[in-house]
Amino acid sequence: MIGQIFQITLLSLRNLPSRLGSSSVIVVGIGGVVGVLVAILAMAKGFEASMSRAGQPDRAIVMRGGSTSELSSGMGPGEMAVVGSWSEVTAASGELYIVADVAKRSNQSLANLAIRGVEQDAFEIRPEISIVEGRSFVTGRTEMIAGRGAVAEFEGVETGSTIELRNSTWTIVGMFEADGSVYESEVWADLATAQSIFRREGGVSSMRVRLASPDAADVLSQRMEDDPRLDLTLTGENEYFKSQSQQLTTLIETFGYGVAAIMAVGAIFAALNTMYTAVSARTVEIATLRALGFGGMPVVASVVIEALLLALLGGAVGAAVAYFGFNGWTVSTLGGSFSQVAFDFAVTPELLVFGIVWAVGLGLVGGLFPAVRAAGLPITTALRGE
Amino acid sequence: MPIVSLKEVAKSYRKGREVIDVLDGIDLDIEEGDFLALMGPSGSGKTTLLNLIGGLDNPTVGSVVVGGQALGDLSGRALARWRSRNIGFVFQFYNLLPVLNAQRNVELPLLLTNLSGAQRRKNAQTALMIVGLDDRASHKPGELSGGQQQRVAIARAIVADPALLVCDEPTGDLDRETAEEILDLLGILNREHGKTVIMVTHDPKAADHASHILHLDKGQLVEQAA
Numbered sequence: 239m240i241g242q243i244f245q246i247t248l249l250s251l252r253n254l255p256s257r258l259g260s261s262s263v264i265v266v267g268i269g270g271v272v273g274v275l276v277a278i279l280a281m282a283k284g285f286e287a288s289m290s291r292a293g294q295p296d297r298a299i300v301m302r303g304g305s306t307s308e309l310s311s312g313m314g315p316g317e318m319a320v321v322g323s324w325s326e327v328t329a330a331s332g333e334l335y336i337v338a339d340v341a342k343r344s345n346q347s348l349a350n351l352a353i354r355g356v357e358q359d360a361f362e363i364r365p366e367i368s369i370v371e372g373r374s375f376v377t378g379r380t381e382m383i384a385g386r387g388a389v390a391e392f393e394g395v396e397t398g399s400t401i402e403l404r405n406s407t408w409t410i411v412g413m414f415e416a417d418g419s420v421y422e423s424e425v426w427a428d429l430a431t432a433q434s435i436f437r438r439e440g441g442v443s444s445m446r447v448r449l450a451s452p453d454a455a456d457v458l459s460q461r462m463e464d465d466p467r468l469d470l471t472l473t474g475e476n477e478y479f480k481s482q483s484q485q486l487t488t489l490i491e492t493f494g495y496g497v498a499a500i501m502a503v504g505a506i507f508a509a510l511n512t513m514y515t516a517v518s519a520r521t522v523e524i525a526t527l528r529a530l531g532f533g534g535m536p537v538v539a540s541v542v543i544e545a546l547l548l549a550l551l552g553g554a555v556g557a558a559v560a561y562f563g564f565n566g567w568t569v570s571t572l573g574g575s576f577s578q579v580a581f582d583f584a585v586t587p588e589l590l591v592f593g594i595v596w597a598v599g600l601g602l603v604g605g606l607f608p609a610v611r612a613a614g615l616p617i618t619t620a621l622r623g624e
Numbered sequence: 625m626p627i628v629s630l631k632e633v634a635k636s637y638r639k640g641r642e643v644i645d646v647l648d649g650i651d652l653d654i655e656e657g658d659f660l661a662l663m664g665p666s667g668s669g670k671t672t673l674l675n676l677i678g679g680l681d682n683p684t685v686g687s688v689v690v691g692g693q694a695l696g697d698l699s700g701r702a703l704a705r706w707r708s709r710n711i712g713f714v715f716q717f718y719n720l721l722p723v724l725n726a727q728r729n730v731e732l733p734l735l736l737t738n739l740s741g742a743q744r745r746k747n748a749q750t751a752l753m754i755v756g757l758d759d760r761a762s763h764k765p766g767e768l769s770g771g772q773q774q775r776v777a778i779a780r781a782i783v784a785d786p787a788l789l790v791c792d793e794p795t796g797d798l799d800r801e802t803a804e805e806i807l808d809l810l811g812i813l814n815r816e817h818g819k820t821v822i823m824v825t826h827d828p829k830a831a832d833h834a835s836h837i838l839h840l841d842k843g844q845l846v847e848q849a850a
Contacts, residue, residue, distance in 0.1 A: 531736050532736065621719070
């Protein structure tokens with residue numbers, strides 16, 4: 239049986255050059271589906287990765303009770319002092335998080351640039367922050383450092399430039415990286431200076447704390463709940479960024495699957511049409527083989543294998559286009575805190591494999607029905623080419 | 625014992641609500657080593673009868689026994705295997721695979737056997753030698769004349785050494801001179817190689833090469849001529 243499948247498949251493939259035009263419809267159709275699907279999912283994956291890279295298990299964010307993002311949160315100095323005094327907190331940084339309208343490089347439209355005022359402990363809490371150009375800001379000066387993503391997305395935040403924010407001129411003195419995380423979409427300044435310029439004296443949006451151990455998060459959460467002076471919630475950074483990215487990631491994925499599903503329907507019809515045509519053109523040939531003693535199952539298998547091979551080729555083309563066309567491409571979108579988040583498309587090996595699996599599925603559906611028809615035709619009818 | 629034995633064979637097709645009777649009450653024995661011509665007007669049931677004998681179709685009623693095997697007892701898969709070992713088919717339009725050269729076309733039935741590649745090639749060369757085309761083994765069908773293509777098809781039909789050759793209008797697509805060559809070849813296979821040949825033809829001159837002629841009309845045998 240396997241020998242027959244191999245021989246008939248070989249014959250089908252030898253026939254391919256004479257059907258190059260129609261066969262390429264399958265390759266292009268399925269390639270398009272896989273390319274679009276992988277590219278869109280790479281967007282979701284990139285956004286999710288950018289957000290999740292910012293989180294560490296031993297770091298947590300403290301916000302006002304009921305707040306779902308830093309932008310809607312606020313804390314006073316008293317609360318900061320209480321949280322900072324706990325033994326489970328090994329480092330703490332009160333942080334002011336605000337957004338400002340800044341022109342985007344791509345089309346000069348205004349978009350929300352995230353500005354984070356931080357204390358010096360912020361760098362100790364986040365060791366992944368590294369200045370890659372210029373220097374860090376000096377306490378008390380209207381200086382900022384900009385993340386690499388922010389520099390790529392916004393005008394006027396490159397090192398050495400100045401930017402007007404709230405009637406005050408800020409000098410960008412350096413650029414930082416943060417392992418490609420969401421922090422790279424922000425500009426950072428000294429907390430006290432930012433509080434003064436943005437008229438938030440004494441108040442912060444949130445506190446970023448480093449915990450003695452990841453398990454301490456539960457202990458501190460319970461303590462905050464039990465302490466009537468505090469109306470605060472503590473959320474592990476991983477959990478926080480996951481919740482911030484989930485909505486948009488789900489939206490992008492749903493959109494991606496929707497578009498891919500619509501395109502897949504078209505690709506399946508293209509594959510069906512191509513394989514029906516291929517089978518029809520070879521009706522007498524297939525009937526002759528069956529008359530000579532080749533079984534119906536090898537005929538089915540050979541048609542399906544041909545469709546699968548064409549689909550695989552299409553999948554590989556689509557995956558390659560997605561990888562070389564989109565992998566690492568930096569874009570930005572509105573994140574969970576109403577600020578622009580810059581991120582790179584991430585065409586991961588898993589996505590490529592997923593795309594190929596889709597291609598195989600489409601090829602299977604597109605090849606199976608014509609194959610069954612080819613094998614099901616009475617030999618005597620097929621020998622007449624009907 | 626006849627190599628082919630048909631008992632009360634009938635064949636009908638359904639076309640919409642209409643039932644078309646193609647063969648009706650056929651009783652026929654064909655002896656081993658015979659060269660039989662089946663003649664009759666279009667629609668008389670010649671090809672249908674040939675298909676039943678070749679195991680390509682099943683009768684609606686009756687039994688078909690070929691080489692001692694009742695074909696109705698075989699499953700579709702077993703019937704395919706049986707065809708590959710016992711029947712050589714020759715078609716009007718040769719039915720060669722255009723992407724394969726003559727050698728590979730002739731080898732096709734041997735792919736269903738356990739023969740080694742070298743043995744398959746050797747047997748195919750022998751078959752091509754018998755039909756006088758061993759020098760065209762590497763030619764594809766498109767590079768051969770009609771007569772040469774039919775010779776390749778005959779080589780394919782005999783390569784697995786079946787006892788019975790089933791030929792459906794083997795000269796229907798050829799000019800007279802080439803047709804005579806093909807009929808001579810079938811005669812040689814019948815006389816010198818012991819093949820039983822059953823040939824459907826419209827052409828009385830082709831039928832003259834047979835040792836027996838059967839006439840079919842409206843699905844019934846109307847005359848047997850020696």
